[in-house]
Amino acid sequence: MEWLDWFNDSIAYVEEQLTNEIVLEEAARRAKCSTYHYQRMFSYIAGVTLGEYIRRRKMSLAGVDLQQGQKVIEVAAKYGYESPTAFNRVFKTVHGITPQEAKKDGAKLTSYPMLTFAITVKGVHAVEYQLIEKEAFYVTGLGLALGKDMEENQQKIPEFWNEVAAAGRVQELLPIMDGNSPGVLGINLMTKEVQEKWEYVIGVASKEVPIGFKQYKIPAAKWAVFSGEGPMPYSIQDLAKQVFTEWLPTSGFEYAELPDMEVYLDNNPTDAKFQIWLPVRLKRA
Structure with missing residues (x-):
């Protein structure tokens, strides 16, 4: 599959740059997708974030350098750490020992090899979906400004949900929800085709805009819609991983x-009903 070759090319670039600056845009360009989609796909396929993978690889190589007699301060600088203290902290997180301890004879280190993406046999569980053509529509809600680091965003978004829910803001939106588009929405506005600044929105489909809320226009699209239910957040995370790693690569469509x-049809955390709406287009030649 071509997309596997593209992702392996991006990993080769990351490996080449482990002692230099790794430009996220270049890694994503080699994988032929946006920086947002690249980081998300990487996490689903690899099981760790891109940032964590890079840290593990740097510390694996740093451990070899230290055991070969290089000085801690030199190795820290080699892998982009201006502060030896920061390097020590990350090194210990990966290896369980300090850099100085790693230099001793018999020290045990952990090595994370370079990733290689390959086809694996999956598809034991069927994936049901609907294709829906939907005109542009409006969403009323609250937005969270985000940076381009998906690892940080994955921490901020759950906190944002907790804050909005605790303040009762979701309940304020329910009376204006469009009955033809039910559900509380979690929307990723993280593509340059829509806006340069990344934002995550919690809201409902509506043309009304009460005081204290903002309105967002969601473009017309062909949507692949996947439904699920179960305890949160694990059930929707599992479905999303299946969609991106099993369904999308073999579907004939692309992101x-x-x-x-994400569409939440009820708020029962132990047995939620939800949908994932993924914008798709026919795969380009």
Whole structure:
């Protein structure tokens, strides 16, 4: 599959740059997708974030350098750490010992090899989906400004949900929800085709805009819609991983680089009903 070759090319670039600056845009360009989609796909396929993978690889190589007699301060600088203290902290997180301890004879280190993406046999569980053509529509809600680091965003978004829910803001939106588009939406506005500044929105489909809320326009798209239920957040995370690693690569479609959505049809955390709305287009030649 071509996309595997593209992702392996991006990993080769990351490996080449472990002692230099790793430009996220270049890694994503080699994988032929946006920086947002690249980081998300990487996490689903590899099981760790791109940032964590890079840290593990740097510390694996740093351990070899230290055991070969290089000085801690030199190795820290080699892998981009201006502060030996920061280097020590990350090194110990990966190896369980300090850099100085790693230099001793018999020290045990952990090595994380370079990733290689390959086809694996999957598909034991069927994936049911619907294709829905939907015109542009409006969402009223609250937005969270985000940076381009998906690892940080994965921490901020759950906190944002907790804050909005605790303040009762979701309940304020329910009376204005469009009855033809039910559900509380979690929308990723993280594609340059829509806006340069990344934002995550919690809201409902509505043309009304009460005081204290903002309105967002979601572009017309062809959506692949996947439904699920179960305890949160694990059930929706498992479904998303299946969608991106099993369904999407073999579906004949590709991610359309438009906003994608999670739709929560009830608020029962132990047995939630939800949908994933993924914008798709036919795979380009």
